[in-house]
Amino acid sequence: MELNLEHRPNAHCENGAISTLLRYHGLDLSEPMIFGLAYGIFFTHIPFLKMGGMPVTSFRTFPGVLFTRIMKMLGVKTATRRFFSQESAMRALDKILLEDHEPVGCVVGMYYLPYMPLEYRFHFNGHNIAITGKDEKTGDYTVLDANAVEKVTISRKDLMRARFPKGGVYPLMGQMYWIKRMPKELPDLNKLIIKSIKKACWFMTSEPSFIKPVGVNGITYLSQRIRTWEKTMGPRRAKLNLAQIIRMLEEIGTGGAGFRFLYGAFLQEAAERTGLTVLNDFSRRITEIGDLWREFAYTAARIFKQRSDNQKNYDDLGDILQKIGQLERQFFLDLNEAVQ
Amino acid sequence: MKIEDVPQDLKYMKGTVIRDTDYAVDSEGRYQRVMSSGWEPKNLALDIIMEDIDEQCQEILADVRAGKSSPLAYHAARNLMDLDLLADYADIPKRTVRKHFLPEYFAQLDEATLAKYADVLRITVDELKSIPA
Numbered sequence: 001m002e003l004n005l006e007h008r009p010n011a012h013c014e015n016g017a018i019s020t021l022l023r024y025h026g027l028d029l030s031e032p033m034i035f036g037l038a039y040g041i042f043f044t045h046i047p048f049l050k051m052g053g054m055p056v057t058s059f060r061t062f063p064g065v066l067f068t069r070i071m072k073m074l075g076v077k078t079a080t081r082r083f084f085s086q087e088s089a090m091r092a093l094d095k096i097l098l099e100d101h102e103p104v105g106c107v108v109g110m111y112y113l114p115y116m117p118l119e120y121r122f123h124f125n126g127h128n129i130a131i132t133g134k135d136e137k138t139g140d141y142t143v144l145d146a147n148a149v150e151k152v153t154i155s156r157k158d159l160m161r162a163r164f165p166k167g168g169v170y171p172l173m174g175q176m177y178w179i180k181r182m183p184k185e186l187p188d189l190n191k192l193i194i195k196s197i198k199k200a201c202w203f204m205t206s207e208p209s210f211i212k213p214v215g216v217n218g219i220t221y222l223s224q225r226i227r228t229w230e231k232t233m234g235p236r237r238a239k240l241n242l243a244q245i246i247r248m249l250e251e252i253g254t255g256g257a258g259f260r261f262l263y264g265a266f267l268q269e270a271a272e273r274t275g276l277t278v279l280n281d282f283s284r285r286i287t288e289i290g291d292l293w294r295e296f297a298y299t300a301a302r303i304f305k306q307r308s309d310n311q312k313n314y315d316d317l318g319d320i321l322q323k324i325g326q327l328e329r330q331f332f333l334d335l336n337e338a339v340q
Numbered sequence: 341m342k343i344e345d346v347p348q349d350l351k352y353m354k355g356t357v358i359r360d361t362d363y364a365v366d367s368e369g370r371y372q373r374v375m376s377s378g379w380e381p382k383n384l385a386l387d388i389i390m391e392d393i394d395e396q397c398q399e400i401l402a403d404v405r406a407g408k409s410s411p412l413a414y415h416a417a418r419n420l421m422d423l424d425l426l427a428d429y430a431d432i433p434k435r436t437v438r439k440h441f442l443p444e445y446f447a448q449l450d451e452a453t454l455a456k457y458a459d460v461l462r463i464t465v466d467e468l469k470s471i472p473a
Contacts, residue, residue, distance in 0.1 A: 009359065009373075011373075032363070111420075115356060115358070117352055117356040119352040119390060120352065120353075122420065123421070147358050148357040149375070150357055152357060166428035167428055243385035246381055246382060250381065256363060256376075257341070261362065261363040268370070284369065287341070294341065297379075300381060301381035304385065305384065
């Protein structure tokens, strides 16, 4: 049994899963639209919160939040379930897939996904996939993974493992979600777009200056800290920390420059839908900021390449980040004013 | 980023179905979705992390050869698992796993426990008992 859904590669896994579920019910939103409507853009750098021994740096909101936000905004009734037993988790999946004919979104650990390249297999328990079919004979499941270029299949055993990964910040417990009921009529998207932009601006700029790690404050904070890395943790740890940031910035799923380009694409589409042409200018501005993030990655790459490190390069990185911080603050303040 | 600047530095995603999706502007400033097969700075960042893992594995390997650690410790490190994570996956208490990281306890392990570890680490029992030469 396989549901009639075509595969569409997306930059981010969660956007991809949301888009798959919505498309099945006839609502075709582009990826930037989903990301923008759920005001996913964000920044945080928390040195004392460690993930895999590295400080947490994130360019988006917490995993799982996008789904809740966008479904609530659109008025879609959804269900989320977690399980204690692996067998009952698979049974429930089969029931919804085969009897109710609904595509199911699953949160899985990346490590046990067989189609991932070896080097991407990290113990990261927050990947989203949409399951759209099951081969009755072999028991293999058809998976739409946003990061893949085509549909992939995964065996029952692998899926079971992936749904119950260990470690991580919280246990996944086979978390899965699906759409129960679509609203009779959809709310006015234009209003939602304006609301979302305001919320995004609020999340980025509203923090008082003493809350350093969150929002645009976080970028300035990181710019200050990055200059001291080599002194405080030695060249080796500094490189590893920097590598981690570059991975968060460019790793599968950001659409380039830590979601900044994705947000630019959203603003452009929003300008078209709402007729607010001023948003086009903002799209251009965030693209420039995104290019600066790319430059940051380039400068980091120079540090990775050279064997003998010198302090100056980390200062260069700090300078770029400081500039980005100022630009982003001004960007979101102006954007907030433009949509009032 | 312009469409023609979208990097195509294929390295880590070679031979798999995984690709990056980037958003870039065309000559008229319209955003388009473009597939990318990787970017050098990101590949370099992954190199750094892989090198670090390799180095840790080599250290453990030296310990195994010197008779200070068991092959299990090496295979766990290869799978990016520390003691806590391995204990969690294998459903064996941490202090027991810590013992199994020592060669004298590892040698006494029964088949069932070995099979459990092998299943978690996705290798055969024979592979689990040996280390690469």
